[in-house]
Amino acid sequence: MRIISVENLEEGMEIGRTIHGENGTTLLAAGVELTSRFINRLKELGIASVYIRDDAVGEIEIDDVVSERTRLEALKVTKEVMSNINLNSSSFDIQMVNDVVDNIINELLANRDIVVNVLDIRAINDFTYGHSVSVAILSIITGIAMGYDHTKLSKLAAGALLHDIGKSKFPEHLLNKVDPLNEEEEQLFQGHTIAGFEILKNIREFSLAAAHVALQHHERYDGTGYPRQLKGEGISEFARIVTVADIYDKMTTSIVGRPRCMPFQALEIIMANRGIFLDPEVVEHFMNIIALFPVGTTVLLNTGEKAVVIQTSRKHPTRPEVRVFIDRDGKLITPPYEINLVYSSNYFITRVIEEG
Ligand SMILES: [Fe+2]
Known part of the structure; x- marks a missing residue:
């Protein structure tokens, strides 16, 4: 699962976390496959980004600050x-x-x-x-x-x-x-x-x-x-x-x-x-x-690899724990590997990747 901005959603992507609308109604349930109609609806509602299921990344635990x-x-x-x-x-x-x-x-x-x-x-x-x-x-x-x-x-x-x-x-x-x-x-x-x-x-x-x-x-x-x-x-x-x-x-x-x-x-x-x-x-x-790089954000590392943030901490806002899933040549890493940037001083985040 990872965060994708709504502009970059594509048909066929699968919702990773239920999206609630006004009054707590379910707008799109986890597991639903996106169609162009759904994508347009999300844009109309001004929703900025959504969690998308991504098997290459796997499950990520997201703690809500308030239930x-x-x-x-x-x-x-x-x-x-x-x-x-x-x-x-x-x-x-x-x-x-x-x-x-x-x-x-x-x-x-x-x-x-x-x-x-x-x-x-x-x-x-x-x-x-x-x-x-x-x-x-x-x-x-x-x-x-x-x-x-x-x-x-x-x-x-x-x-x-x-x-x-x-x-x-x-x-x-x-x-x-x-x-x-x-x-x-x-x-x-x-x-x-x-x-x-x-x-x-x-x-x-x-x-x-x-x-x-x-x-x-x-x-x-x-x-x-x-x-x-x-x-x-x-x-x-x-x-x-x-x-x-x-x-x-x-x-x-x-x-x-x-x-x-x-x-x-x-x-x-x-x-x-x-x-x-x-x-x-x-x-x-x-x-x-505030997490500089929220859990679920895709980032580019200085090594050219792509990773998803899986854990953030107050003490080290610029150095979260990440799961690396794409290598420098753009190939999927299976299974992905995890590193904690706090303990890996030769790694750092160069930018956030918003696209799918
Ligand atoms: Fe005001």
């Missing part, structure tokens, strides 16, 4: 909260949010060394909600890396999950607009931060610190963000964490009209903005939790 069930539950809750707010109601069931946030935190605390692999295999029609859940997960993992306790994590997570709640007050046709917003629309859009804060601060039992995430998640470390051009430590730490998670998830998700970044490209951009737009300390922790 499918909890993710779907979080998606449901976020959707419910955000669409109810949309119907002009000004409150929501905070308990529902707290419960789902607690489930995510408990699962993540049970596996403290986890490295985030691919989070971007989801349908685009779920962008807002799927994005909110991913941002919450990434923020919690960052918070754990920064030594947060459970109480602090809960507040951070609730703020992260609902950071864009103000968007529910923003006209839908503008939210889905592919072309850049004009000045007036941009002004309106920026208001989602204040609108979000207004909604959250009025909800009893929702911490003010979490509400500030909605207000401040577009502020930038150097003071060039919005709505208040806050700077450095003047921006709440929760918001500084959510900003990094938000940017990373947006860059690595495919959106119509904009190409998606691979994790290592997104991390490079985040690294470049360290201390400029983004809090340098948060970035440092964030770099450790």
Whole structure:
């Protein structure tokens, strides 16, 4: 099994891992053979990449950072909260949010060394909600890396999950607009931060610190963000964490009209903005939790051989364990052999191979 980007899928390839659509429905089950109709459907949905069965590579174990069930539950809750707010109601069931946030935190605390692999295999029609859940997960993992306790994590997570709640007050046709917003629309859009804060601060039992995430998640470390051009430590730490998670998830998700970044490209951009737009300390922790080369990625080694990443580690992000399956002349290696790049100093990854 390995990851292939949707542009490079071919008829006859077999799905390696079930792909879920909106509301947890099965879009394509593991084992299904791809037809051109299926491939077009995946493209239409904006799905970036899928796991494909590959006998030459064999089975690979992929650990989900958060179980499918909890993710779907979080998606449901976020959707419910955000669409109810949309119907002009000004409150929501905070308990529902707290419960789902607690489930995510408990699962993540049970596996403290986890490295985030691919989070971007989801349908685009779920962008807002799927994005909110991913941002919450990434923020919690960052918070754990920064030594947060459970109480602090809960507040951070609730703020992260609902950071864009103000968007529910923003006209839908503008939210889905592919072309850049004009000045007036941009002004309106920026208001989602204040609108979000207004909604959250009025909800009893929702911490003010979490509400500030909605207000401040577009502020930038150097003071060039919005709505208040806050700077450095003047921006709440929760918001500084959510900003990094938000940017990373947006860059690595495919959106119509904009190409998606691979994790290592997104991390490079985040690294470049360290201390400029983004809090340098948060970035440092964030770099450790994301797999540069997610499990299932095909890579070219300096030896000219091709390999698939089978295990990643926090300590050595550029040196995962790989399974080498094609030799330098392009011939299949049977059976493939495995090497841990941490212990094989004469091997290194030269690039990611996206094609089949
Ligand atoms: Fe936002």
